[in-house]
Each structure stands twice: as C-alpha cells, then as structure tokens.
Amino acid sequence: MDLKRINDHVSVSGQIQPEDVAALKAAGFVAIINNRPDGESPDQPASAEIGAAAVAAGLDYYEIPLGREGVSPEMVEQTRSVLEGSKGPVFCFCRSGTRSTTLWALSQAGEVDAGEIISQAAEAGYDMSHLAGHLSRN
Numbered sequence: 613m614d615l616k617r618i619n620d621h622v623s624v625s626g627q628i629q630p631e632d633v634a635a636l637k638a639a640g641f642v643a644i645i646n647n648r649p650d651g652e653s654p655d656q657p658a659s660a661e662i663g664a665a666a667v668a669a670g671l672d673y674y675e676i677p678l679g680r681e682g683v684s685p686e687m688v689e690q691t692r693s694v695l696e697g698s699k700g701p702v703f704c705f706c707r708s709g710t711r712s713t714t715l716w717a718l719s720q721a722g723e724v725d726a727g728e729i730i731s732q733a734a735e736a737g738y739d740m741s742h743l744a745g746h747l748s749r750n
Contacts, residue, residue, distance in 0.1 A: 613625050613628055614626060614709075615639075615703070616709055616738075618713065618732050619732050620701070621698075621702060622695065622704065623641070623701065623736075624703070624705065624709040624712040624713050624716070624736065625703070626706070626707055626708045627653075627656060627657075627706070627707055628662065629657055629662075630661045630662050630664070633665040633668075633671065634665075636669075637669040637670065640700065640701055641702065641703040642671060642672060642699055642700035642701060642702065643671055643673070643694060643698045643703070644662070644666050644702075644704075644705070645674045645675075645691065645694055645703070645712065646659050646662060646677065646704075646705060646706075647676055647678045647704055647705065647715060648677060648678075648705065648706040648711070649678075649679040652679075652707065659675050659677075663675070672694075672698070674690070674694050676690045676691055676694075676715065678711040683714065683715065687715055688715060688718045688719050689719075691715045691716065691718075692719040692720075695716070704716065709736075709738065713733050713736065713738040713740060714743070716733075717729050717730075717743055718743065718746060718747070720747070721746060721747045721748070726744055726747035730743075
C-alpha cells in the first residue's frame with residue numbers, strides 16, 4: 613500500500629486489500645472511502661470484502677465509485693459529506709489514487725483556495741491543475 617498524504621485529514625492510495633485495513637486503523641484513520649467500482653480488474657477484491665474488514669476493525673466505510681461515467685455532483689457532495697462528518701483522518705482509494713484525489717479536490721471547491729488544493733495534491737504526487745476552473749467556483 614503506497615499511502616500518500618494530501619493533508620492532515622485525507623490520504624489516498626491505489627487499490628488496497630482487506631488485510632491492509634488493520635494497518636489503516638493502526639495509522640489512525642477513522643473512515644475509508646472506496647472510489648473504485650467493483651469488477652474493474654480481475655485481481656481486485658470486492659468492495660464488500662474491504663467493507664467487512666473495515667467494519668470489523670471499527671472503521672466507517674463508504675462506497676463512492678467513480679467509473680467510466682465520470683464525476684457527478686452527487687459523488688462530490690457525498691465525498692464532502694463524509695469528510696466533513698468524520699471525526700478524524702479519512703483514507704480514500706481507487707486504482708491509483710487519482711480518482712480519489714479528484715473527488716477530494718472537487719469536494720473542497722469554494723471552501724479552500726484553488727491554488728492550495730492544487731498544491732496539496734501536487735505534494736502528494738497528483739496533478740490537479742486541469743481542475744483549476746472548477747476549483748475556483750463557489
């Protein structure tokens with residue numbers, strides 16, 4: 613698991629396995645957001661498997677799959693709601709971390725300066741500069 617810290621509240625990575633959940637709990641995360649639709653890859657564990665491991669570890673688990681259909685306003689709002697409602701750090705994952713970072717970035721639009729969002733993502737290794745126009749709106 614190649615965890616990348618966006619800020620004190622959000623970290624992202626590529627695909628995780630159910631056995632990774634205990635390490636996430638030990639690292640202080642309180643919630644997991646799965647941004648990967650089931651069935652993208654034959655070696656990918658089912659969301660239900662990771663969700664069961666999360667619940668067993670005492671973590672909140674959310675599915676906000678971002679697939680070929682692209683980002684919807686509902687996905688952005690769900691992400692914002694989970695982040696605002698969590699009582700500690702949230703871990704998000706997809707295949708590479710890019711979709712998770714995209715949803716995080718869009719969920720911060722109008723709340724955090726666009727330059728700061730882009731900078732935080734870049735420090736974690738994700739280029740979100742193409743979203744600048746979307747991140748500046750209120």
